Amino acid sequence: MSDSNNDLFEREDSDYDTYIAPDIKFSGNIHFEKPFIVKGQISGNIEATSDLVIDTDAIVNADISAERVAVRGKVTGNIKCKKVVFVTSTGSVTGDITSAQVVLEPDSSFTGRCTMLK
DSSP: OOGGGTHHHHOOGGGOSEEEOTTOEEEEEEEESSOEEEOSEEEEEEEESSEEEEOTTOEEEEEEEEEEEEESSEEESOEEEEEEEEEOTTOEEESOEEESEEEEOTTOEEESOEEEOO
């Protein structure tokens, strides 16, 4: 993965202005412009002009549109990114991914179609 994407994974929780806490279950549409981390559960749609991290125990049932997405937890829905979708070894995506770059770590899970854009 390119160095320009490393900061997505080097951020501390305190670097995020907004997050969904582990004990929160949210249903609806989310729009945001600053980096966002999900630790709880979301159902709906997520639209962002920034980065999104789905944390290890998070469960997201939503279509996602963002700049960059890191999946450490479980996502069911389609993901569209401008730069990169990174699915870690603890991550799971069931849905289609469209992005300039897609990274699937060993032991990650992906079921769907992948389209890489130039």
